[in-house]
Amino acid sequence: MSDYYAPAIVVDRESDEPLYRQIATPIEQAIVSGELAAGTMIEDEVSMAQRLDVSRPTARRAMQELVGMGLLSRKRGVGTTVTPPQVHRPIALTSLFDDLARMGAAPTTKVLSYDVHGADEEEADLLAVEVGSGVVRVARLRSAEGRPLALMTNLLPVDLAPSWTDLNEHGLYRCLREAGVAIATARQVIGARAATADEAALLDEAEGAPLLTMRRTAYDGTGRVVEFGRSVYRPTLYDFSMTLVTH
């Protein structure tokens, strides 16, 4: 008799949901909800397999999913324990709009310009498309709680670009997602520089004030460029927060 956590799960063999996920999901929720404290011992996989009436590889796979997310850590000869939350996997590739909304900051967006045209050489290069193919360039001012926060310009292939009205209501990434565009990865570069006169006027800063800058190229699963964006942020109101992991 040990005092480990043995999840009360009954697997449904008729369900479309794989068994290993039926097992992993409740444990995952128990961990992220804080119900299971860091360091809590988890039932070993042989016993769990017998108890839930699945094969050992199936129970094992459920555990491995959680190890992969950084929620559990295992030591041979010792057992499985809940990982401290600092070591959990990050929520990756969030959008500014979602970030602000999650913080309860009531973000608003004003589309400053929305221009459809044939790609010039630089634009074609950034999007990895043919010169002259249709692209949309849009500039937006993002505010939170009535204060201007960021100036964003984005470049997209026409066939992916959301409409002016959509962009006024939602974030770009949400528009893309709802249009069925799945972003897989993005490369971004974060820097800083002094505000130009135009930027200063729009952002309610002084000319020459330090601004955070971000350049991002987003790709779908096939490697196609979905979007290229260049933004400047007011560093007194926004910064980039992220979790890094060693593999």
Add this chain to the structure above:
Amino acid sequence: MSDYYAPAIVVDRESDEPLYRQIATPIEQAIVSGELAAGTMIEDEVSMAQRLDVSRPTARRAMQELVGMGLLSRKRGVGTTVTPPQVHRPIALTSLFDDLARMGAAPTTKVLSYDVHGADEEEADLLAVEVGSGVVRVARLRSAEGRPLALMTNLLPVDLAPSWTDLNEHGLYRCLREAGVAIATARQVIGARAATADEAALLDEAEGAPLLTMRRTAYDGTGRVVEFGRSVYRPTLYDFSMTLVTH
């Protein structure tokens, strides 16, 4: 007869290296070296298992490792192909020193101060240790190609801190690694602000010039705080480049 890539591998059953890794590693190298172009079809797992004389789950596991790294993508009913390099997984949690060295920038470090003392309340909070326990606070000036680039201050528990001389020769993260400290995750916040007079003097910038700032807390696998650092960078000479991934 199809024209897919079938790796020429002979597995060594006497080796300590797991079979799935003996299979995955050569394929991984062929992809990252560019030998296999994006979109190249990979042998299906049933045929690979027979050919290499391993069970199907073993062949499958090798493939899954590569899928997890973003190197391969699979579609049920279709097959397995090499992922475009844009979608490959990022090299996570690099150190500034390594970054510069990889770029051939010949980084040098000057330790400006190295102070061992009992943690005050703020320091204890940052490192999640008891007030009064031994901590090391070190300030360093990092230069590349003779030009000052970053001003870094770090706070570490005494028992983990490298010596002054080690820090003058290598980057902090390399020192920690060689001391057997394995960093698992780190949280960092990137922002910007104007340079103070002191910073400006050390970094060869004007007072009030925009600087990139970074705060980072690094954790080992048990959730213990290994290091807390605060740095400022000259944005004309350095920026943060990273790849984000959706899970």
Add this chain to the structure above:
DNA sequence: AAGTGGTCTAGACCACGTA
């Protein structure tokens, strides 16, 4: 010695996409 996770086998059935 006992218990844990790590690896591996030799099959099986199913869901999906293509032809």
Add this chain to the structure above:
DNA sequence: ACGTGGTCTAGACCACTTG
């Protein structure tokens, strides 16, 4: 209809850690 990857079984042996 066929071939693909996705899931699952019921075992097995090994390596490592702890008592």
